[in-house]
Amino acid sequence: MxxxxxxxxxxxxxxxxxxxxxxxxxxxxxxxxxxxxxxxxxxxxxxxxxxxxxxxxxxxxxxxxxxxxxxxxxxxxxxxxxxxxxxxxxxxxxxxxxxxxxxxxxxxxxxxxxxxxxxxxxxxxxxxxxxxxxxxxxxxxxxxxxxxxxxxxxxxAAFPLNGDSWSAEDAPHIPDLARPAVTLRPFQTTTGDVEYDHVNAMGFSDDGAYLAVCSDQGRVWVYDTADWSEVVHAHAGDWIVPLMMWVPGGHVLVVKSYSSGGEPEEEEQWAYDVDRRSEVEAPFQRGHLRSPDGTYRISPNGAGEGGFDLHGDEREPFRRVSHAGGWDPIQCTAFSGDSSRLFLGAQENLYTVDPATGEVIDKIDGASKRLFALAANKDGGYLAVGSFSRRLGYLGFHEERPHELCVWRMADKKIIFGRQMRTYVEALSWSPDNRWLAAALEPLSDESFNNGSTELVVFPMGPVDD
Known part of the structure; x- marks a missing residue:
């Protein structure tokens, strides 16, 4: 009993x-x-x-x-x-x-x-x-x-679970995590040693026409979102923790080294024009992440909080973001599609920043036991989050730590939709036309972890009931 x-x-x-x-x-x-x-x-x-x-x-x-x-x-x-x-x-x-x-x-x-x-x-x-x-x-x-x-x-004898609570009003704005539109396997088309290689960056072009992916060893793939065909497969060179970014307003992709923020970035990058299918020269793309309209960029700061500062195309940041008032290192970041909000995910806490002022306008304490990846829809009303699972206890994963892919409704700061993954969530990207959420998923297996096995799963908007 x-x-x-x-x-x-x-x-x-x-x-x-x-x-x-x-x-x-x-x-x-x-x-x-x-x-x-x-x-x-x-x-x-x-x-x-x-x-x-x-x-x-x-x-x-x-x-x-x-x-x-x-x-x-x-x-x-x-x-x-x-x-x-x-x-x-x-x-x-x-x-x-x-x-x-x-x-x-x-x-x-x-x-x-x-x-x-x-x-x-x-x-x-x-x-x-x-x-x-x-x-x-x-x-x-x-x-x-x-x-x-x-x-x-x-x-x-029931106990609290962590289930879906989305409504019909939410449906057009959130991805259908149960029904992927396509699964892409970039490493299947590559050659050479893929040991220790995995997807570490992913992003849609500003018009949503392309999805670009970069690996830890500088491999680059670009997919045409009209039919999800691979249109570019290149090597960007050897970079220390490659960081990928689209040049605003076009289809030119750049890859450079991750900067720590201790001193100005070295102005070195690899640039590729997807339309012309060739390497090109392009203006240096500063920062770690830019807003979709290109107005704002973020770079690590030295404020003792483990966070980021805002700047434009200039060499030095112009606006400090004081997100915590103490040490709370940011693990993942995302701009909303309209550039009106910047989301900063620390290890457990989630911050919302107005990039026009650099002020923290909202905070969710203890959003997760660990946050790994973020992506925001066009107006920032919904946030896709890769985090530690809320469900390990009752789904029987025990010591394994797979991730959960959740959707937050930011109006009331509630998780309204989630799927327990049998993988790690390495990266997330929300398409600017609000049609797709792309997720880079890494297998749990010790034999295949970070060995060229990452899958890209693309989810359409609008979940439906069975």
Whole structure:
């Protein structure tokens, strides 16, 4: 028999309006360490479990669930956490926490707590004293609420998951991570030793006509996004940590060495005109990353924060970005497609900068246990993030550290969409026409890691339900 984590009580239910209000109690504590399981967040997965447990009914004579939600969702589906992550929003369209009580518990309150609370005839001992919250939920079909009655109460062994919660309004602006448009394998067309080589940079041209890729050993590939054919396969030379950038307004690509920011960059680069299929001379491209309109560039600074400064084409940065007030090294960066926002991903924290002023205008503390790659859509309303998985515990990856590819809705700073990868996410790039998200994915295998096995997976916009 599973130990209950939560108690659930129905406070209000209106099937015609597809809504209900639930009170959720924490009923599992560790009094010795004064800790308890967290209250559910606002993602739909846990609440699908709650409704399924209440509304699916007991097993009938044919060993089938008798309630409407029990007929729609089988036990095996509910316990398949990847399925539940992706599909819970098809049943629970919205969850909002509207009231919080008895949190955090005071020292005096802990003195009266027990480790376990069991439901007896729909209630719990000292129910009003337990850590609890009230939630307004919306469902997609009145049938999921019809079995509920105000006052119903039941225990649940469900635990918080991390599933999709995007809406129809979000769909045109986020990539369909479940249905790649194409998978490209650049190293399949190369020759020579690829040991230790992998994709370390990727970017669409300003008009979205091409996707360029650069490897750690200076190999360069360019793909025509009309049909994803390889149109350039070249070697840019030997550079110390190659850094790739498009020259603004055209199809000229440059590769240069990564600069540390301790002194002005050496003005050396390799330049290639994709239209002419030939090496050319081009103005030196400063910085580590430029805004899509070419107005802003960023270069490492010496502010003691591990961050970047803003500048244009001039040799010295003109605007310092003080992102943290202390040491918080930036791991990944991205401009929005309209150049109005600069996103800086530190190891765990995510900063939003107004490049016109250099000011940090928003921050997400603890955005991830580790951030690796960022890409922003045109207006910066949505951010694709490669990070450590939120799901290792319940998907059974244990000590392996694959990455998760998530989509953040920046209006409310919520992860609304995610896919657990069986790879590392090396780089991300969002096309300027908002049609594609490209991801460079590196295998987990010790034999193939950084040995010419990186795949480029291109996702179209607009996820659909199965």
């Amino acid at each position: 599973s130990t209950d984590m939560y108690g659930v009580r129905v406070l209000a239910v209106n099937p015609d309006e597809l809504r209900a209000r639930l009170r959720v109690f924490v009923v599992y504590y560790d009094v010795g360490s004064r800790t308890h399981v967290p209250l559910p967040n606002e993602e739909p997965n846990t609440f699908l479990h709650f409704l399924w447990e209440a509304a699916s009914g007991y097993l009938g004579s044919g060993d089938e669930r008798t309630g409407p939600l029990g007929h729609a969702v089988s036990t095996s589906q509910l316990l398949d956490y990847e399925w539940a992550d992706a599909n819970a929003r098809r049943f629970i369209s919205r969850v909002e926490r509207v009231e919080l009580r008895n949190f955090p518990l005071t020292d005096d309150q802990w003195e009266d707590m027990h480790d376990f609370y069991y439901v007896r005839d729909g209630s719990w001992k000292d129910e009003d004293l337990l850590v609890q919250a009230e939630y307004e939920i919306r469902v997609t079909d009145r049938r999921w609420l019809e079995p509920l009655t105000v006052g119903d109460g039941w225990g649940s």
